[in-house]
Amino acid sequence: xxxxxxxxxxxxxxxxxxxxxxxxxxxxxxxxxxxxxxxxxxxxxxxxxxxxxxxxxxxxxxxxxxxxxxxxxxxxxxxxxxxxxxxxxxxxxxxxxxxxxxxxxxxxxxxxx
Amino acid sequence: xxxxxxxxxxxxxxxxxxxxxxxxxxxxxxxxxxxxxxxxxxxxxxxxxxxxxxxxxxxxxxxxxxxxxxxxxxxxxxxxxxxxxxxxxxxxxxxxxxxxxxxxxxxxxxxxxxx
Numbered sequence: 001x002x003x004x005x006x007x008x009x010x011x012x013x014x015x016x017x018x019x020x021x022x023x024x025x026x027x028x029x030x031x032x033x034x035x036x037x038x039x040x041x042x043x044x045x046x047x048x049x050x051x052x053x054x055x056x057x058x059x060x061x062x063x064x065x066x067x068x069x070x071x072x073x074x075x076x077x078x079x080x081x082x083x084x085x086x087x088x089x090x091x092x093x094x095x096x097x098x099x100x101x102x103x104x105x106x107x108x109x110x111x112x113x
Numbered sequence: 114x115x116x117x118x119x120x121x122x123x124x125x126x127x128x129x130x131x132x133x134x135x136x137x138x139x140x141x142x143x144x145x146x147x148x149x150x151x152x153x154x155x156x157x158x159x160x161x162x163x164x165x166x167x168x169x170x171x172x173x174x175x176x177x178x179x180x181x182x183x184x185x186x187x188x189x190x191x192x193x194x195x196x197x198x199x200x201x202x203x204x205x206x207x208x209x210x211x212x213x214x215x216x217x218x219x220x221x222x223x224x225x226x227x228x
Binding site: 091 | 161172215220
C-alpha cells in the first residue's frame with residue numbers, strides 16, 4: 001500500500017526549515033528517502049530501519065516512529081540546492097526487509113532566495 | 114564504476130511497435146527494478162528481480178515483460194506499444210540481504226513517447 005506524504009508542496013526561503021512526513025497504514029520494516037530534481041533520476045538520501053539504525057545524509061536528518069508507522073524528514077537551514085521532489089519509500093513486510101519499496105506521491109519543495 | 118546505465122535516453126514509438134529498454138549495473142547488486150514515472154507523479158514499480166533467473170510483477174506489469182539472465186542486465190520489453198505507455202522509465206538496482214534492502218541506485222532514465 002502506498003505511503004502518504006505531506007505536505008504535497010512547500011515553498012521556503014533560504015535558511016528556513018521544513019519537515020516532510022510519510023505515513024503508512026501498515027507496519028514498516030524500513031523507510032527510504034530520495035530526492036529528485038526536475039529531469040533527473042532520484043537520488044538516495046536516507047534509510048531508517050526498524051530498531052533505530054540509520055544511514056544518510058550529513059545535512060538532512062530523519063526520524064522513524066515504528067509504533068505510529070511514520071517517518072519524518074527534517075531539512076534545516078534550507079539551501080537553494082534542496083529544491084526538488086522528495087519521495088519516501090516503504091517496504092512491504094515487517095518480518096522481512098527483502099520486498100520492493102512502494103513510493104509515496106512525493107513532496108515538491110521549492111527554496112527561493 | 115558506471116553505476117546503472119540505461120539505453121536509449123529517448124525514443125519515439127508508433128502505436129503497435131515493440132522495443133526493448135536496456136539496463137545494466139556494475140555494482141554486483143542482487144536486486145534490480147523497473148519503474149515508470151508519469152509527468153508530475155511518483156514512481157510505479159513495473160517489474161523487479163531478486164537475482165538472475167528470478168523476476169516478479171510489480172504494481173503495473175501489463176504490457177511489459179522482463180528477463181534477468183545475468184546479475185548485470187535487466188532489459189524491459191514493451192510489446193504492442195500504446196499511448197498509455199508514454200512515460201519516463203527508470204531502472205534501479207540495490208543490494209538486499211539480512212532482511213534489509215539498502216539504497217536504490219537509479220539509472221538516468223529513458224523518455225518514451227508513443228504516438
